[in-house]
Amino acid sequence: MINNLRKLNILYVEDDDFIREHTTLLLKTIFKDVYTAKDGKDGILAYKQHYKEVDAIITDINMPYLSGLEMAKKINANCKLKRPIIAVSAYDCDDYGITEISENFSHYLRKPIQIKDLIKSIDKAIKGEVGDYCK
Template sequence: MIKVLVVEDTNSERELICDYLREGGYSVISACDGKDGLDKFEQSRPNVVITDLMMPEMSGLELCRAIKKSILGAVPVIACTAKKQDLDRFWGMKQGLDAYLTKPFTRNDIVQAVQSLSLGE
């Protein structure tokens, strides 16, 4: 089963993403900020990570860079963010993001992004 780590500081959005993924048949781990996300990433070794970009303690881009520097750096990282500007998307992809979703999102947006990045699993 494909394991997805969801890192989101807003409880309602984190739970919504987790619910969508569970309904899609994925195993889900969640974290409330980037530091917690990095700890859970190292412990659980997920197949895909979905992260918000604007979080306290450690931003989603900082989390992405830490993941990409790790020995598990090939794990895809998806941003799910309110930052909608083309420059934000460009900068995020330059920092190592594998996909960029903007809020508001749909169930299909989330599940299709994970599915497309985990096909090789």
């Protein structure tokens, strides 16, 4: 599984600088390339700039300027190349509504995330396997 992931490029969207920097370092040991963004608005710009290279998106949900949920809705509605989007959040998915979560994300993970769970979710999402919600 890891060897397959080394060929993939990821867009990682997280508003917390410390979490974004440290998680990015870890993700760079697993994936070919990792693009980052600091919020949903920046995430849309990064996706537009790198959409041909990005294989999957990992995003926090609760962020300033534009939430991860709103970012996912805009990307899903406006992009010809659909990419799996994995949500990570400190909140229970019931706080957002299971319908909105399942319609906009391939998988949903609660923080603090375990890297093995994130890798498994990305691998499943890339294969088109729909997700783990509300765990």
